[in-house]
Structures are given as structure tokens and as C-alpha cells.
Amino acid sequence: MNILEIKNLHVGFHPQDYLQAKEKIPLTAADNVGLTLQAGKTHALVGESGSGKSVTALSILRLLPTPAAFHNKGEVLFRDKNTSQDLMTDLMKMPIKKLQALRGNEISMIFQEPLSSLNPLHQIGKQICEAIRLHQPLSMAAARTQAVTLLERCGLRDGAQRLQSFPHQLSGGQRQRVMIAMALANRPKLLIADEPTTALDVTIQKQILDLLKELQQETDMAILLITHDLGVVRRIADSVSVMKSGKMVESGAVADVLEQPKYAYTKALLAAEPETSPVKVADNK
Template identity: 50%
Template sequence: MTKETILSVRDLRVTFDTNDGPVEAVRGIDLEVRAGETIAVVGESGSGKSQATMAMMGLLAKNGQASGQALYRGQDLIGMPEKQLNRIRGARITMIFQEPMTSLDPLYRIGDQLAEPLRYHRGLSRKAARPRILELLKLVGIPDPERRIDSYPYELSGGQRQRVMIAMALANEPDILIADEPTTALDVTIQAQILDLLADLQKRLGMAVVFITHDLGIVRRFADRVYVMRSGEVVETGATERLFSAPEHPYTRMLLDAEPEGTKPPPGETARELIRADHVKVKFLIHKPWFGPAEYLTAVDDVSLTLRQGQTIGIVGESGSGKSTLGRALLRLMDCDGRIAYLGKELPRDRQVMRPKRRELQLVFQDPFGSLSPRMTVGRIITEGLLIHEPELPAKERDRRAQQALKEVGLDPAMRNRYPHEFSGGQRQRIAIARTMILKPRVIVLDEPTSALDRSVQKQIVALLRDLQAENGLSYLFISHDMAVVRAVSDYVIVMKGGKIVEQGDTAQVFDSPRESYTKALMAAALSQERFGSHSRARQS
């Protein structure tokens, strides 16, 4: 028996007015969502999959226009008045956004933000909403929810913030849940928990799920039907098993084959020591009572490491393990105890004294949209560092370097006159990498630089990082939960849990012969995803 169609999209088109003229992001797609089913919309960054759903929800940027139909239970969402649309958004149709830090208000506690959809759509008071909020935080796996309900977004890890967004989307038990890369910021073990949670809630609530992702392992496990998008068009659609076992379009076959490959040889034994960290500890104040001792959270606990020229150290661990905090501490971007030396000299704690060294010690942030100014063109964003470190450089030369940097990360130089909101999540991440690379630093901390990228682009970024490293003798601290990427780029791996290093060693040793049970669990979860890729390629051959 065919299930009822609750969302029917016909000839949906999305166009953006840009400085370079109109850009057609979605080109007349058709799509159906049936009650209780899961559909996946897949494709590379810039394929139009996120913009299509933003158009359905009336969430396009001001320079975007949508046409066509998106009928939800007979009501056309395209062009619907804001007041009428607000009765549907957040209640009947909800959305988990790709970048949680830019979706959560940094000035409001987590509990207050989770209460908003409950107060607006159910009329609950803040007090009445609290038990439901605690229940939601427990459902999505937030540790110590009674304390975290009063935390601010910056006090949570990237993965924890994404789980808060999932809780907010589920608050009113929606009819349709649109999940735009909901597991991008999550490590492999938490990914499995979140997917199991969504599947359980879907079964219990009977809701439909529209899953937007570039992770084909998730698609095969989770989706009933798949829509494959490329350049704003649907190039193939069908039942999941059929599409994976017998893909018809060459683009679909390319997506199934894409995966980072190769290994990174270690630097020579005589490679120069660039960064040495001894007994680094980072603590955050979480409660300061009127009487009695203050309470602290130790995010990084007695960590020591050495990074040499030409070396890549991969830092892995679950969300909240202290990976990102360690990376920022090593660049003196936050206060910490312990000694951190660069080229044999301790890095100054004073920000003004430290500033000239920033050019040599760079950071690529996990959340690209939050680190890119929405008021500046991409060209200005990329060259901003040159204005600080090479102020005498002529504007023409800055523009030439911006074009070169965009080429290096696989973007059209003509895009430098556009603004960040006109790009997909993956494209914004490449812009963030270009902004760092233009300064030609010696050490780069890469905090989840490929988390928002599809597999085919990940391969390009891995190749780019290798080439830049070989040409310039760069050293990387590569923070990630993606084991396949870490294995491809790193020659040494550090495994963190609860702020501590639980295991470390050469990449092959840690991946192939882990000693600690925690490391073994991480590798087992990653291996299950690798088996999907091998299985799909074997079926095709």
C-alpha cells in the first residue's frame, strides 16, 4: 500500500541576484515526501540540495527568489505569507541546520532557546517547558542535562551544539523533519547514536524525514529513497538499494567511489621541532558560589606533544574530548597552564606581543560561516590577513593572490565578489582554508576542516593539503572525527578522551593495532563505514 504524499515539490527553482549577475542554484526539481518515510537528498557542495529545502521553508537570503510549488498537505509553502508560514515552521515542519553555532543565539542559555518553540507553538510557560527540555536533552545524549540546560552555546563542543539543534527540532513532534547534515560535527560513535535516535523517533511519531547529506554511508543505512542532485538538478532518483547496487548516472557512480586515499610518510628524524607543549592544562569556570570553592571543568588535562616541520599530527576523539580546546590553547588563543614553545622560545601570553607570530601560526575553524563576515565579499575576507601582515601590498597584488588562493582550493576566482551566504557549507569551508593559506604559515591547526565537505571534495582538500605541505614544509595539527581523512593526512595520531591523551603513536600503529579499548571502539565504528564504501564499490564492479 502506497503511503500518503504529504509534501509534493514541482518545478522548484531558486535564483540569487549577485554582483556577477543572476545565479540559478536550483533548476526545476521535482520531489515527493510520503508519510513516515525517509528520503535523502545527496550531492556535492553547491549542488543546490540545501537551498532547495531553504526555499520550501521560506528561509532564503534576501537576494534569493523561489518559484514553483511546494505543497504541504495541500498548502503551497512557496510565497505563503510569513504569519501563516510560522504556524507550520517549528511545529509541523522543522529543520536541523548544518551549522549549529550560527543557529544558536550566543547570548541565551540552551534551556531558554529550547523553550522558544514550546512556548510559541504550545503556549507553555518557561517553568512548564523545563521538564520537556530535560527530556529532550537526555534523548539526544547531552551529558549532565540538569547542568547543561543553563549553559551557553560556547560552553558546548561542536557535536553537543548540533545535538541541541536536534532537540529543538524535535520539541513539537513534527510531521516532517528536514535534517541538513545533522551529523556533520559528530564523531562516528555519536553519529550512530543520533541516527538510531532519529530512527526510533520517526517510528514512534510517524514523522517523515528529509535527510540532506554528503555521507553516503548514512544514506544507505537510513533512507528509503534517494534524490541525487548536481548543479541544481536531480540527475537520478530511486529506491536506496537499487541506486546503490546499480547506479545509472555517471555522477552517482563517482559519488559512490569517492573516498580519501593514500598515507602520509613521517618527516625525517632530523626534522626541526616547531612546537613543543609540556603539561598543558585548560580549565573553565562553571560555577562560582557566594561561599565555598569555585567549580571548574578541566577540558585539557596535562597534555604534552611535539610537532616537527613537515609533520601532520592527527588529533581524534569524541565530541567534548578536548581536541579543539587543545588546538586553540597551543596557539595562545585561550589561557592555559603549562609551557608552549615555538622554535625553542616560549610563546608570549600577551596578545599584542603574540600578534606578529599569528601569520606563522594559523587556525582553520570548524564552523566556516561563523568565522566569515557576512558583510564582506569573499575577496576581502581572503585578503584581510594581508592587510594586517603586509599592509604595504598594492590592492592589485592582493586581488591576484586572492584569485590564486581560490584556485588552490578548487573555487572559481570570479566568485571573489560574492558574499558568504551565497555559498554552500562546503564552499564556505574552502574559503576559510584559502584565507589561511594566502598567508603561507608554518603551522596550521585545522579544526574539522573537512567536516562540511562531501567525499569527492575531501579527496581534493587532502591532496591540496599534501601539496602545500610538500611545497612549503608546512606542519599541521589535524583535528577531526573522520577516521578515513585522519588516516590519509596524518603520520602521527593522538587519541583524546576527557581532556587526556589515552593513546598515541604512528598512524599505522594506532589504526591497525590500537592498545586501548576506547581507541578500539573508535576504530570499529570507523571500520563499519569503510566497509560500506568497499561493499558499494565491489557491487558496482
């Protein structure tokens, strides 16, 4: 069953001098983008920096800054718990209050840099409990108990002690595990992971990827993975779309696209891949 369907999505940006410019030509960031994602499956978006991967991901939850960014065409259909089996909701048309109820609940996102996503002034426990209590009618004590369980399930030992930590007191891998715990706090149907292993030690990369796959198997959630690392795609993705200049140039099963690419751009990405990917290095350790 499809959890997410993106159809003909178009996203543009007004340039900084848009109001003063004589020719008001917007910049296209995503052009006619489309994909489908099933429950329990992982779909990867790959491409060079600036190809439109993160713009596409942020568009799903309408997190792009307005009015600089605008959406003027396309649908983002999501099968939320309030719709029947035969219907899907267009997130582009959903009232903002209803969309806010979905964010962090039925749809969660792991951002690229956890240190900038976590509040440096608050302890980890307060931030996780806030994410839990926003969508669940729990007491603070019950939320803290759930937070400890989440942290330990995500590989952080001494979860109760970690609740007292501030973000700067944790390593990069530990902060990423905290972000995963927060994202999974309300058992989302869809997890958007934007470069979840960037700048992490190769051994930690493998642990994070294995954790995501294991949690996916437990909860049957769908994962939309944004990455530039084709080794990561091979490890955990079921299907992949290659993006270039805001357009999807090739999509299909991972084995088909990466082993038998049809387009020159995909072949160029594969040719630029390091002979030994970080994930393979970690596997051999």
C-alpha cells in the same frame, strides 16, 4: 500518505553586480526539482558542494535571502494539520504569518553548524523553552520540564543541569543533540536535516543517526536528509535523489540508485566514496 511534494521547483540568484550589469542574467541554483516524501520515511539529497541540496531544503521554508534569491516557478506542497486528507498547501503561496506558524512547529530544521545556529549569549534552557512556548501555551515551568525531558530523550544526561549551559560549554555532539531536541520540541510532521553529522566524531555520528531513526519510528515524522556521505544514506534513508548543478539527475529507492546507478555522475560519486565510511567504522567499534 505524502507529507511533502515538490513539483518543478526553480530557484535563482541575482549576481552581486546584477543592478549594474548590462545583461541581467540570474544564476540558477535549483532547476525543475521534484520529489515526494511520505510520513515515517526518509528521503536523502546527495551531491557535491554547490549542487543545490541546501538551496532546495531552505526553499521549503522560504528561508533564502530575498531579493537576492527568487522563486519563479514550481510548487512546494505540504500536508499541514489545517488541511483535509485530500488537500495539500502550497508553501510558496502561503502568507508569511501562516508560514512562520509552521516553522519550528509542523516543519523543523536542523542546520549544518549548531554553534552558529544557537545564540551564544543565552543559556540552552532559554532557547529550548522559547521554541516550545512559541507554539504551545505553556508556563515557563512547564516548558522547562518539557525541555529537560527532550534533552534526556536526545541522549544528554542531567538535562536540568544542561539547561544552565551556554552553547560554547558543550561539545559538538552535545550541541547537535540540543538542536535535535529543539527541532523535535513541537513534534513536527517534517524534519529537514542539513548535514546533521558533519564534523562530528564517527562514534557520535552513529549515535546521532540512530537517535534520528529511533525518534522517527516513535513519531512517524518524515525526514528530508541533506548529506554528502553515502554511508549515512545507506544507514537511514529509504529513498535518495542525486543532484548536480541544480538538477536531479537520478532518484529512486536507496538500493536501486546506489547499487545499480544509471547515470555517470552517480557512478562517479560512488567511485569517490571512501572504501570504509565513518558510519561503518563506528559500527565496528
